[in-house]
Amino acid sequence: MGGNSKHNVLICAAAKGSFWTRLSFVIMGTGCIRYKQYVRGLLYLLIQIVFFFFFKNFALHNLSKFHTLGTQTQIKVWNEELQIFQRFPGDNSMLILLYSVLSLAAVVVFLYIWYANIRDSWYAQESERQGRKINSFRDDLRSLTHERFHITLLSMPMLTLVLFTLLPIIFMILIAFTNFDADHQPPGNLFTWVGMTNVTDIFLGNEIKTNTFFGLLGWTIVWAILATFTNYILGMLLAVAINSKLVKLKQIWRTCFIIAIAIPQFVSLLLISRALEPAGAINVLLQKLGLISSPLPFLLDPTLARIVVVVVNLWIGIPYTMMTFSGVLMNIPAELYESAEMDGAGPIRRFISITLPYMIFVTAPATITTFVTNFNNFNVIYLLTAGGPFSLDYYQAGKTDLLVTWLYKLTVNRNDYSLASTIGIFIFLLVGGCSLLVYNRTGAVKKEDQFQ
Amino acid sequence: MKNLRTRKRIATVALNGLIAFLAILWLVPVFWLIVSSFRAEQGAYTSYLWPKGFTFDNYIRLFTDRKLFDFPRWFGNTMLVAGCSCVITTILTLMVAYVYSRLRFPSRKFLMNASLVLGMFPGFMSIIAIYHFMKAVNLDQTLLALILVYSGGAALNYYIAKGYFDTIPKSLDEAAILDGASNNTIFWKIILPNAKPVIATTAINAFINPIVDYIFVSVIMKDNYNNFTVAKGLYTMVDKTNIYEYYTVFCAGAVIVAIPVVLLFIRMQKYYVAGVVGGSVKG
Numbered sequence: 001m002g003g004n005s006k007h008n009v010l011i012c013a014a015a016k017g018s019f020w021t022r023l024s025f026v027i028m029g030t031g032c033i034r035y036k037q038y039v040r041g042l043l044y045l046l047i048q049i050v051f052f053f054f055f056k057n058f059a060l061h062n063l064s065k066f067h068t069l070g071t072q073t074q075i076k077v078w079n080e081e082l083q084i085f086q087r088f089p090g091d092n093s094m095l096i097l098l099y100s101v102l103s104l105a106a107v108v109v110f111l112y113i114w115y116a117n118i119r120d121s122w123y124a125q126e127s128e129r130q131g132r133k134i135n136s137f138r139d140d141l142r143s144l145t146h147e148r149f150h151i152t153l154l155s156m157p158m159l160t161l162v163l164f165t166l167l168p169i170i171f172m173i174l175i176a177f178t179n180f181d182a183d184h185q186p187p188g189n190l191f192t193w194v195g196m197t198n199v200t201d202i203f204l205g206n207e208i209k210t211n212t213f214f215g216l217l218g219w220t221i222v223w224a225i226l227a228t229f230t231n232y233i234l235g236m237l238l239a240v241a242i243n244s245k246l247v248k249l250k251q252i253w254r255t256c257f258i259i260a261i262a263i264p265q266f267v268s269l270l271l272i273s274r275a276l277e278p279a280g281a282i283n284v285l286l287q288k289l290g291l292i293s294s295p296l297p298f299l300l301d302p303t304l305a306r307i308v309v310v311v312v313n314l315w316i317g318i319p320y321t322m323m324t325f326s327g328v329l330m331n332i333p334a335e336l337y338e339s340a341e342m343d344g345a346g347p348i349r350r351f352i353s354i355t356l357p358y359m360i361f362v363t364a365p366a367t368i369t370t371f372v373t374n375f376n377n378f379n380v381i382y383l384l385t386a387g388g389p390f391s392l393d394y395y396q397a398g399k400t401d402l403l404v405t406w407l408y409k410l411t412v413n414r415n416d417y418s419l420a421s422t423i424g425i426f427i428f429l430l431v432g433g434c435s436l437l438v439y440n441r442t443g444a445v446k447k448e449d450q451f452q
Numbered sequence: 453m454k455n456l457r458t459r460k461r462i463a464t465v466a467l468n469g470l471i472a473f474l475a476i477l478w479l480v481p482v483f484w485l486i487v488s489s490f491r492a493e494q495g496a497y498t499s500y501l502w503p504k505g506f507t508f509d510n511y512i513r514l515f516t517d518r519k520l521f522d523f524p525r526w527f528g529n530t531m532l533v534a535g536c537s538c539v540i541t542t543i544l545t546l547m548v549a550y551v552y553s554r555l556r557f558p559s560r561k562f563l564m565n566a567s568l569v570l571g572m573f574p575g576f577m578s579i580i581a582i583y584h585f586m587k588a589v590n591l592d593q594t595l596l597a598l599i600l601v602y603s604g605g606a607a608l609n610y611y612i613a614k615g616y617f618d619t620i621p622k623s624l625d626e627a628a629i630l631d632g633a634s635n636n637t638i639f640w641k642i643i644l645p646n647a648k649p650v651i652a653t654t655a656i657n658a659f660i661n662p663i664v665d666y667i668f669v670s671v672i673m674k675d676n677y678n679n680f681t682v683a684k685g686l687y688t689m690v691d692k693t694n695i696y697e698y699y700t701v702f703c704a705g706a707v708i709v710a711i712p713v714v715l716l717f718i719r720m721q722k723y724y725v726a727g728v729v730g731g732s733v734k735g
Contacts (some may be wrong), residue, residue, distance in 0.1 A: 034735075066503055074552040076578075094584055094588075095522050095588055098581075098584060098585060098588055099588075145634045145635065145636035145637075146634035146635050146636065149551075149555060149634070149639070150551045150555045150560075150637035151547070151555050152636070153547040153550060153551045153639070154547070154548065154551055154563075156544060156547070157544045157545075157548045157606060157607035158607065159548055160544065160561075160603065160604050160606065160607060161567075161570070161604075161608065164578065164582060164600065164601070164604025164605065165573075165578055165604060165605060165607075166570060167581070168577070168578035168579075168581030168582050168585070169570065169573050169577060169578055171580070171581040171584075172577045172578065172580065172581050175581075191502065206673070230674070238471075238474070239466060241470065241471055242471060244467060246460070246463060246464040246467050246468070247464075247467060247468055247471060248468070253471050253472075255718060256475035256478060256479055256549065257474075257475065257478050258717065258718060259482060259714055259718070260478040260479060260481065260482060260719050261480065261587065261717075262710070262713060262714040262717035262718065263481070263485070263710045263713070263714065264683065264709060264710060264713055265664060266666045266683050266686070266687060266704070267485065267686075267706040267709070267710060268481050268482075268485075270687070270690060271481055271484060271485055271488075271703075272481060274496050274497070274690075274699075275481075275484070277497070279497035279499075280497055281484070281497075281501060282497075284497075284498070284499060284500070284501060287503060288501070315478065315481075319478070321507065325720055330547055359654055364593065372572070376574055378576070378667060379666075379667075382667075383666070390629035404574055406668065407574065407576065408576060411580050411671075412670065412671060417580065420577075420580070422576055424573065424576075424577040427573075427574050428573045428574070429574055431572050432569060432572035432573075435572065436568075436569070439568070
């Protein structure tokens with residue numbers, strides 16, 4: 001609908017606009033100035049001048065190289081006179097791509113402002129014709145504190161959102177279609193567009209990468225399911241246990257569990273991972289107790305390592321689920337229990353037909369979020385096993401690596417940005433697709449607008 | 453009757469015992485951390501469990517032995533980064549939350565859906581791009597870059613605050629509008645004063661996040677030792693070459709970092725539930 005009405009305004013302004021409104025198509029702000037919106041008009045004019053210079057001196061230069069991402073590498077020439085190598089800067093694919101994305105974003109913003117300039121002029125012209133009051137600049141400013149207060153409040157957050165989330169994501173999506181890897185590091189070596197090579201590499205072409213991707217994908221899904229449901233069920237049981245009438249000092253017990261997870265994970269997980277090593281405290285303890293004669297390879301054996309991360313994740317996750325369920329339990333309306341008691345339902349019956357359904361219903365959306373968080377659970381895996389034990393069947397990954405830790409290793413250790421970006425996009429498609437599907441089915445989200 | 457009472461007593465003992473056992477199990481690593489931080493003997497691994505001697509040296513070394521590991525400086529960096537990003541994040545989050553909760557305008561639904569979708573990209577992906585961008589403008593490996601990275605996602609994490617704002621009765625706004633107040637006045641004079649718990653939660657969350665984060669700081673700082681935060685810095689103490697000599701010092705540093713974080717976390721946990729299950733907890 002938005003696009004259509006914009007279209008109409010432009011057509012009306014072009015067909016029925018006054019000379020000044022039409023002039024606004026070429027020189028911004030002229031229409032507004034004609035209809036006495038001086039400050040607004042001058043601002044439009046200023047924006048056009050600034051954009052013109054920005055485009056001529058910056059955007060054009062980068063966008064013209066966008067299709068090749070640069071051809072001229074940095075060159076070193078031996079200077080006989082000075083007896084040194086002189087460097088002549090060449091193109092830098094990374095910067096060309098980065099600045100092109102910024103330039104394109106600026107063009108989009110500019111086009112919108114251009115449209116707004118014509119719209120304003122057209123509306124002002126119509127208002128004058130119908131004898132309505134044309135808003136002065138002061139009126140505009142005042143409307144920013146009430147009718148258009150959302151613009152005032154959203155401008156800063158949206159700016160940060162575009163700069164630090166949206167544009168970076170667009171940039172990384174574009175990187176997925178290039179060969180930006182360890183062998184193509186600008187300015188020494190340029191990278192360029194390679195189309196779908198990274199995608200085909202993962203799915204068909206490159207055996208070891210295909211192997212790694214599907215191997216890790218399988219484990220990531222198994223991990224996310226195990227981690228989510230073990231925590232969910234055990235956390236629920238713990239919350240119910242603490243909430244029982246038989247238990248005194250409820251808040252103190254809860255605090256004990258909360259202290260455990262309040263310790264920064266980079267500390268607690270590091271301690272646990274050290275304790276699990278062959279010479280670590282857990283092996284020492286088990287040997288002292290005489291349960292084992294030689295140290296167990298907790299983090300060195302693939303299967304054992306996978307069990308260990310799931311178990312340690314219980315230590316991290318259960319307190320969170322316990323906190324959630326404790327809150328939910330306190331919120332179950334007492335009337336429900338009273339009427340059930342009158343109907344002669346015993347404690348177990350009450351739990352099964354009231355407590356359980358209520359808790360599951362209320363926490364359903366949160367469970368999806370937990371699943372997504374676990375799918376991308378960087379900390380537990382990376383800080384505990386660092387993805388290990390390392391595997392030769394995999395490309396730069398180990399047996400407990402999740403897709404997201406593989407992505408991290410590929411970028412930080414290997415500078416293999418293009419492959420990492422491709423994986424990032426797949427993570428997004430998987431996670432985003434699934435959760436959007438489920439979100440749209442939950443009533444709570446649908447009725448968000450009406451609730452209050 | 454007597455049988456029933458005995459059964460109840462057994463159940464009480466069993467249940468309390470089980471919970472106590474679990475609580476102890478959960479606190480073992482915490483206890484282990486504190487004990488290790490006071491251990492007199494060096495090394496990450498010992499062939500015995502209880503330390504042979506106790507000392508304050510690890511804490512003293514943390515603040516005096518600054519040649520290799522400059523903990524006081526890292527602590528300062530962390531406080532600066534956490535403080536700034538806390539202020540920025542809190543302001544941005546509250547503004548976004550208020551707009552989505554109270555104001556109705558044409559692009560609202562679109563913006564909220566777009567935020568949901570953007571939030572599903574692995575946050576780590578955008579960090580790489582931000583790193584390259586910062587490098588292009590010569591701001592890489594600076595504390596400013598780090599502050600921007602931690603506060604950049606503020607506009608996406610408005611759910612807790614919005615959920616809280618949704619529960620503040622709309623009649624308050626309507627009464628104020630009748631008195632001639634603008635939305636601007638409502639935001640500052642009505643919504644914010646009524647939302648102190650959620651402001652505290654948002655601020656505490658935003659303050660803790662940079663302290664406990666290890667990933668973003670690794671990507672942004674690379675090897676710029678002077679600008680490390682405590683998480684990144686302490687981690688370098690336990691790499692292969694230093695772990696023997698510095699393990700106990702690491703534990704001391706970890707205790708110092710953990711104390712404020714734990715206190716803030718406990719303060720915040722009251723509101724955790726409201727954040728997770730949002731408006732659906734209404735009964």
